[in-house]
Amino acid sequence: xxxxxxxxxxxxxxxxxxxxxxxxxxxxxxxxxxxxxxxxxxxxxxxxxxxxxxxxxxxxxxxxxxxxxxxxxxxxxxxxxxxxxxxxxxxxxxxxxxxxxxxxxxxxxxxxxxxxxxxxxxxxxxxxxxxxxxxxxxxxxxxxxxxxxxxxxxxxxxxxxxxxxxxxxxxxxxxxxxxxxxxxxxxxxxxxxxxxxxxxxxxxxxxxxxxxxxxxxxxxxxxxxxxxxxxxxxxxxxxxxxxxxxxxxxxxxxxxxxxxxxxxxxxxxxxxxxxxxxxxxxxxxxxxxxxxxxxxxxxxxxxxxxxxxxxxxxxxxx
Numbered sequence: 001x002x003x004x005x006x007x008x009x010x011x012x013x014x015x016x017x018x019x020x021x022x023x024x025x026x027x028x029x030x031x032x033x034x035x036x037x038x039x040x041x042x043x044x045x046x047x048x049x050x051x052x053x054x055x056x057x058x059x060x061x062x063x064x065x066x067x068x069x070x071x072x073x074x075x076x077x078x079x080x081x082x083x084x085x086x087x088x089x090x091x092x093x094x095x096x097x098x099x100x101x102x103x104x105x106x107x108x109x110x111x112x113x114x115x116x117x118x119x120x121x122x123x124x125x126x127x128x129x130x131x132x133x134x135x136x137x138x139x140x141x142x143x144x145x146x147x148x149x150x151x152x153x154x155x156x157x158x159x160x161x162x163x164x165x166x167x168x169x170x171x172x173x174x175x176x177x178x179x180x181x182x183x184x185x186x187x188x189x190x191x192x193x194x195x196x197x198x199x200x201x202x203x204x205x206x207x208x209x210x211x212x213x214x215x216x217x218x219x220x221x222x223x224x225x226x227x228x229x230x231x232x233x234x235x236x237x238x239x240x241x242x243x244x245x246x247x248x249x250x251x252x253x254x255x256x257x258x259x260x261x262x263x264x265x266x267x268x269x270x271x272x273x274x275x276x277x278x279x280x281x282x283x284x285x286x287x288x289x290x291x292x293x294x295x296x297x298x299x300x301x302x303x304x305x306x307x308x309x310x311x312x313x314x315x316x317x318x
Contacts, residue, residue: 004076005271006044006162007128009054009120009150010037010137011112012070012080013089015061015300032256032302034071036134037165039257039303043264043293045074045115046307050269052124054150055137058088058111065105069305079293083111095254113139117146117193124179125153130267132162133276138181139171151188151310160275163189164263167198186219188274193225193263212236222275225260225266225287233291235283242280245288247316248296255314257303260292264307265290292316 007081022028023266041051055061059082070077089110094102094251096139103229107113115137125131131154147213152159163185172178186192191216200206203214208226216236224236232245269286269312276288300306 001236002129002286003050004052004124004129006041006130006267007052007054007136008041008133009078009115009147011035011089012038012053012055012057012135013091013110014066015091015093015256015302017254018095019301023107030301033066033304034091034257034302035304036136036164036260037132038070038075039260040132040164040264040267041070042073042304043261043307044268046064046309047265048269050076052079052128054079054082054115054119054121054124054309055117056083056115057183058082058086059084059308060087060253062088062090063091071085072172073304074235079119079124081115081119083114086111086114087180087295089113093254093256101254101256103168103170105168107171108139112136116148117142117149120153122149122153123203125150125159126157127158127174128154128159129221129271131159131163132164132167132263132267133185134164135178135181135185136166136168136171138185139178144181155188160191160270161189162191162193162263163217163266164193164259165198165202166259167263172308186215186221189280191223191225191266191270192221193227193259193266195259196226196231199226208234209236209241212241219299221269223278225262227262229255229292233262233287235287236295237278237283242283242287244291247292249295249299252298253301255298258297260303261307262294265293265313267290288317289313
């Protein structure tokens with residue numbers, strides 16, 4: 001038995017999510033703890049999994065608050081570093097008329113991009129069943145090298161490697177650079193969670209199955225999940241495709257963290273049943289559960305602090 005079910009590396013930040021308009025007609029924003037890897041870990045912790053986070057925040061009020069939030073949720077913060085000079089990264093999330101989101105980042109620099117190679121905890125990675133990462137820790141050279149070092153450690157330790165590209169174009173100097181880093185991540189991962197717009201951007205294929213085939217021709221990835229928003233989700237496994245519909249909510253507020261919630265549920269099932277011999281029944285159960293949990297999160301502001309528990313998800317599915 002390993003100490004951790006899942007250890008994740010990446011960004012921890014404050015999401016200022018649009019929450020209304022003041023009496024003066026000004027936009028109001030609510031400060032929510034966020035960051036895709038920690039959202040994913042929060043869902044796992046809610047399901048009883050042992051988790052840890054590798055990353056960096058500023059030694060400021062936001063950073064200290066974020067550390068306390070992770071500790072309250074039950075995510076190990078032994079490998080969360082506080083930077084005395086660089087502030088905690090901030091993101092402003094504007095809601096668009098079609099329900100999608102527009103992101104503005106205050107990260108030039110931000111503490112999350114200042115993680116160093118020497119801060120990567122090799123022993124903790126070796127003691128984890130699953131290592132999870134995204135591409136926000138690959139946008140700049142220093143943290144990119146730290147991420148690659150962690151990936152090498154995880155591969156050598158025999159951990160299952162999970163990857164969510166989580167593309168945020170404003171954070172990259174060029175989309176070609178983003179593409180190269182996504183391709184690098186695909187070369188390491190055993191589980192890929194990718195969104196509908198990301199797979200179209202990466203492969204140039206409008207059809208998701210053709211996009212998955214494009215990836216599979218170049219990389220050997222046992223399990224590929226495609227999240228399709230209101231259309232549900234798909235799992236591609238051992239030459240087969242399985243699809244389950246979404247659980248649509250009438251009272252959806254916004255979709256921040258829904259994909260991370262979905263990903264956390266997927267990794268929970270992998271912890272439970274392994275990656276080698278998943279049946280159609282288990283794959284469909286996994287997709288339904290992940291779709292249900294993601295649906296619930298769309299009815300709440302933020303994600304990290306408001307993940308649903310198992311019973312709530314199961315009630316929705318029934």
